[in-house]
Amino acid sequence: LLSAIPYVGQMLVEWLWGGFSVDNSTLMRFYTFHFLLPFILLMMVLIHLIYLHQYGSNNPLGINSNFYKIKFHNYFTLKDLLGFLLIFMLLMLLVL
Incomplete structure:
Protein backbone atom coordinates (compact mmCIF):
# COMPACT_ATOMS: atom_id res chain seq x y z
CA LEU A 1 0.00 0.00 0.00
CA LEU A 2 2.83 2.39 0.71
CA SER A 3 4.25 1.92 -2.77
CA ALA A 4 1.07 3.48 -4.22
CA ILE A 5 1.97 6.88 -2.73
CA PRO A 6 3.39 9.09 -5.49
CA TYR A 7 7.08 10.10 -5.37
CA VAL A 8 7.90 8.77 -1.89
CA GLY A 9 6.06 5.42 -1.85
CA GLN A 10 8.94 3.23 -2.98
CA MET A 11 11.32 4.97 -0.58
CA LEU A 12 8.90 4.36 2.32
CA VAL A 13 8.58 0.68 1.40
CA GLU A 14 12.37 0.25 1.33
CA TRP A 15 12.71 2.06 4.66
CA LEU A 16 9.99 -0.11 6.25
CA TRP A 17 11.47 -3.32 4.85
CA GLY A 18 15.02 -2.34 5.73
CA GLY A 19 16.19 -3.00 2.17
CA PHE A 20 14.90 -3.95 -1.25
CA SER A 21 13.17 -7.15 -0.15
CA VAL A 22 11.65 -8.75 2.93
CA ASP A 23 14.39 -10.59 4.79
CA ASN A 24 15.73 -11.19 8.30
CA SER A 25 16.09 -7.50 9.20
CA THR A 26 12.45 -6.88 8.24
CA LEU A 27 11.25 -9.75 10.40
CA MET A 28 13.34 -8.57 13.36
CA ARG A 29 11.99 -5.03 12.96
CA PHE A 30 8.37 -6.20 12.95
CA TYR A 31 8.97 -8.68 15.79
CA THR A 32 10.48 -5.91 17.92
CA PHE A 33 7.51 -3.66 17.16
CA HIS A 34 5.13 -6.54 17.94
CA PHE A 35 6.88 -7.13 21.28
CA LEU A 36 7.06 -3.48 22.38
CA LEU A 37 3.57 -2.36 21.32
CA PRO A 38 1.67 -3.89 24.31
CA PHE A 39 4.07 -2.24 26.77
CA ILE A 40 3.67 1.12 25.04
CA LEU A 41 -0.11 0.78 25.13
CA LEU A 42 -0.04 -0.25 28.81
CA MET A 43 2.10 2.79 29.64
CA MET A 44 -0.33 5.08 27.80
CA VAL A 45 -3.33 3.59 29.64
CA LEU A 46 -1.61 3.98 33.02
CA ILE A 47 -0.69 7.60 32.26
CA HIS A 48 -4.29 8.22 31.21
CA LEU A 49 -5.63 6.73 34.45
CA ILE A 50 -3.16 8.74 36.54
CA TYR A 51 -4.25 11.98 34.89
CA LEU A 52 -7.91 11.00 35.16
CA HIS A 53 -7.47 10.30 38.87
CA GLN A 54 -5.46 13.47 39.47
CA TYR A 55 -7.53 16.02 37.54
CA GLY A 56 -10.92 14.33 37.34
CA SER A 57 -13.03 13.66 34.33
CA ASN A 58 -14.65 16.12 32.02
CA ASN A 59 -17.74 17.31 33.82
Whole structure:
Protein backbone atom coordinates (compact mmCIF):
# COMPACT_ATOMS: atom_id res chain seq x y z
CA LEU A 1 0.00 0.00 0.00
CA LEU A 2 2.83 2.39 0.71
CA SER A 3 4.25 1.92 -2.77
CA ALA A 4 1.07 3.48 -4.22
CA ILE A 5 1.97 6.88 -2.73
CA PRO A 6 3.39 9.09 -5.49
CA TYR A 7 7.08 10.10 -5.37
CA VAL A 8 7.90 8.77 -1.89
CA GLY A 9 6.06 5.42 -1.85
CA GLN A 10 8.94 3.23 -2.98
CA MET A 11 11.32 4.97 -0.58
CA LEU A 12 8.90 4.36 2.32
CA VAL A 13 8.58 0.68 1.40
CA GLU A 14 12.37 0.25 1.33
CA TRP A 15 12.71 2.06 4.66
CA LEU A 16 9.99 -0.11 6.25
CA TRP A 17 11.47 -3.32 4.85
CA GLY A 18 15.02 -2.34 5.73
CA GLY A 19 16.19 -3.00 2.17
CA PHE A 20 14.90 -3.95 -1.25
CA SER A 21 13.17 -7.15 -0.15
CA VAL A 22 11.65 -8.75 2.93
CA ASP A 23 14.39 -10.59 4.79
CA ASN A 24 15.73 -11.19 8.30
CA SER A 25 16.09 -7.50 9.20
CA THR A 26 12.45 -6.88 8.24
CA LEU A 27 11.25 -9.75 10.40
CA MET A 28 13.34 -8.57 13.36
CA ARG A 29 11.99 -5.03 12.96
CA PHE A 30 8.37 -6.20 12.95
CA TYR A 31 8.97 -8.68 15.79
CA THR A 32 10.48 -5.91 17.92
CA PHE A 33 7.51 -3.66 17.16
CA HIS A 34 5.13 -6.54 17.94
CA PHE A 35 6.88 -7.13 21.28
CA LEU A 36 7.06 -3.48 22.38
CA LEU A 37 3.57 -2.36 21.32
CA PRO A 38 1.67 -3.89 24.31
CA PHE A 39 4.07 -2.24 26.77
CA ILE A 40 3.67 1.12 25.04
CA LEU A 41 -0.11 0.78 25.13
CA LEU A 42 -0.04 -0.25 28.81
CA MET A 43 2.10 2.79 29.64
CA MET A 44 -0.33 5.08 27.80
CA VAL A 45 -3.33 3.59 29.64
CA LEU A 46 -1.61 3.98 33.02
CA ILE A 47 -0.69 7.60 32.26
CA HIS A 48 -4.29 8.22 31.21
CA LEU A 49 -5.63 6.73 34.45
CA ILE A 50 -3.16 8.74 36.54
CA TYR A 51 -4.25 11.98 34.89
CA LEU A 52 -7.91 11.00 35.16
CA HIS A 53 -7.47 10.30 38.87
CA GLN A 54 -5.46 13.47 39.47
CA TYR A 55 -7.53 16.02 37.54
CA GLY A 56 -10.92 14.33 37.34
CA SER A 57 -13.03 13.66 34.33
CA ASN A 58 -14.65 16.12 32.02
CA ASN A 59 -17.74 17.31 33.82
CA PRO A 60 -20.74 16.34 31.65
CA LEU A 61 -23.10 18.60 33.61
CA GLY A 62 -20.99 21.69 32.94
CA ILE A 63 -20.95 22.65 36.63
CA ASN A 64 -17.60 23.83 37.98
CA SER A 65 -18.25 22.88 41.60
CA ASN A 66 -16.19 20.14 43.25
CA PHE A 67 -19.36 18.93 44.97
CA TYR A 68 -20.91 17.77 41.69
CA LYS A 69 -17.81 16.13 40.21
CA ILE A 70 -17.93 12.40 39.57
CA LYS A 71 -15.68 10.40 41.91
CA PHE A 72 -12.95 8.35 40.25
CA HIS A 73 -12.99 5.16 42.30
CA ASN A 74 -16.60 4.15 42.39
CA TYR A 75 -17.73 5.26 38.96
CA PHE A 76 -14.73 4.99 36.64
CA THR A 77 -13.24 1.87 38.23
CA LEU A 78 -16.48 -0.04 37.76
CA LYS A 79 -17.02 1.44 34.30
CA ASP A 80 -13.52 0.41 33.14
CA LEU A 81 -13.88 -3.03 34.71
CA LEU A 82 -17.23 -3.57 33.00
CA GLY A 83 -15.80 -2.45 29.65
CA PHE A 84 -12.81 -4.76 30.06
CA LEU A 85 -15.03 -7.72 30.96
CA LEU A 86 -17.33 -7.05 28.00
CA ILE A 87 -14.45 -6.93 25.52
CA PHE A 88 -12.86 -9.97 27.16
CA MET A 89 -16.08 -11.96 26.85
CA LEU A 90 -16.45 -10.97 23.18
CA LEU A 91 -12.88 -12.08 22.57
CA MET A 92 -13.53 -15.38 24.32
CA LEU A 93 -16.62 -15.92 22.16
CA LEU A 94 -14.50 -15.38 19.05
CA VAL A 95 -11.75 -17.70 20.25
CA LEU A 96 -13.94 -20.55 21.45
